[in-house]
Amino acid sequence: MKPAEFYQRDRTSQPPALTPDYKTSVARSPRLAMLSLQGSMSEVTGPTFGHSDIDAIDNDLIRNYAKTGDPVGERIIVHGRVLDENGRGIPNTLVEIWQANAGGRYRHKKDTYLAPIDPNFGGCGRTLTDDQGYYYFRTVKPGAYPWRNWVNNWRPAHIHVSVFGTSFSQRLITQMYFEGDPLIAKCPIVATIPDPRAIDQLIAPLDLNAAIPLDCLAYKFDIILRGRRSTLFENRLEGN
Helix, strand or coil: CCCCCECCCCHHHCCCCCCCCCCHHHHHCCCCCCCCCCCCCCCCCCCCCCHHHCCCCCCECCCCCCCCCCCCCCEEEEEEEEEECCCCECCCCEEEEEECCCCCCCCCCCCCCCCCCCCCCCCEEEEECCCCCEEEEEEECCCCEEECCCCCEEECCEEEEEECCCCHHHCEEEEEEECCCCCHHHCCCHHHCCCHHHHHCCEECECHHHCECCCEEEEECCEEECCECCCCECCECCCC
């Protein structure tokens, strides 16, 4: 795919920077309007990653940190495709995930939740999409955990997802939730999203067709990045 301009972002479906019910947004949100800049050549090209950057079991969170046995928890597969807005699969792009363990605790020194650390679970993985944009991970379903937003807020079970795409203009960091979780509707972070359809895109449905009998369930999560307008003509952004 040749480098070209990307579609303008649809900011109407994105949460505003300042959402006081999500309390930490107050300190982090900018006080002035964002600047709108046209994408430069450095932003519509790169970065690139190769298979030499990925270990064979980096996408298997059940095995990639195990010391004495399998981690505790419900075994699951998370899979799907990374697509652009034109419906085209994005090949050879880096997908990274990180998550809490089955008890709802991260392997992080600042996580002081009462749930125990799992000695066989690191909570991080990465993979490259194939030539059709397909990816998959094997992991355990993360647990919900409390957080001090209001007195008794709990985060729904979720997996953090980072995708690089074909350029910095497609860079995406998001979260994946699980179908049927009642905490989704109660989460102050989810509630900042103004478009219900955008919330639905963050919820991975159960996919029994991809489940492994007597082993693990599966959830399907397609990721849509910005699409390109057109290809370059004689190194100029024609028609954009």
